[in-house]
Amino acid sequence: MTSPPPGGPPQRPARLTPVRRSTMKDIARQAGVSESAVSFALNGRPGVSEATRERVRRVAEELGWQASTAARSLSGEGTATVGLVLARPARALGMESFFLQLVAGIQQVLAQRQLGLLFQVVEDLPAECATYRRWWAEHRVDGVLLVDPRTEDPRLDLLDSLAMPTVVIGGRPGHQGSAPTVAHLWVDDSAAMALVVDYLYRLGHRRIAHVAGLPELAHTQRRIHSLRTEADRLGLPGAHSLTTDYSEAEGAAATRRLLDGPQPPTAIVYDSDVLAAAGAAVATERSLTVGRGLSVVAWEDSVLCRMAQPPLTALARDAVALGRTAAEQLTGLLDTGTPGLVQFEAPRLIVRESTSAAPPPGG
Structure with a gap:
């Protein structure tokens, strides 16, 4: 048994007084x-x-x-958290870099405001709506960022009925509706498609096709409508669109259908980098030289577009900046309660080796 030190039993260390938080x-x-x-x-x-x-x-x-997140929640002031739900096929979502960059931009703003992001991926629109109802009932989020607006979109009426502050990324009042708690971050897909069609027309292309994304998405419909409008204006009766689920498999299948047609296109516009890469691979299988036998344009420039052989001509926009703008718009809506419409900068066309003058007839 150890003897106590001289002078009596050992003294307990004094308790540290906890630092009081300012209120x-x-x-x-x-x-x-x-x-x-x-x-x-x-x-x-x-x-x-x-x-x-x-x-x-x-x-x-x-x-x-x-600010104390717990105290804010208990006092009814809020949760210091915003929500983002993605209803996309899992196999397609995992290949898209756009959403990763979008979330990175969102996080930059939320981190500055010490706000959290509650992120969830679901299979379909009903599951997304169920998520919003659950978040509202459980007081999980103060507001939401809504992506992939639909032409007929039940989410907006639902979020309006819940009085949930919302920023629609890619939406516009009058097309997807408007509500006192809903703000819109507008991206002009129609003008971007017109830019691409005009560029290909000036290269001599008269048979232009479009491999699009999900048909129910508002931006898909805007791109399809813009293609038809520009084709009518330029006298291109054969221009048309095929919709897909954004997956590599459907991108390849759509390209095969186009190339097997009686008048195959000399240029194809794809709604994502993954679709474009899949289409370019099919062209190579058919012994078509991408950039000479077939011109390819991708929506959403990415590393995949830059590393492809040949590198792909693409529409580029800063997805990180788009995420920052959306988050700033939502935090502003939470601060002031006043929704608004912000138009994001138009995509720019980056010309690379996958596009060139149209081959001569019969070539």
């Missing part, structure tokens, strides 16, 4: 304003002057104040 009451006392003014200032809401807002934020920073 809104502390900030109000030091800034000389009411607690409600502190709440307005820290949450970006109207009701206080800019001078007061700046003073409150400066005091909060000096005191090391941080």
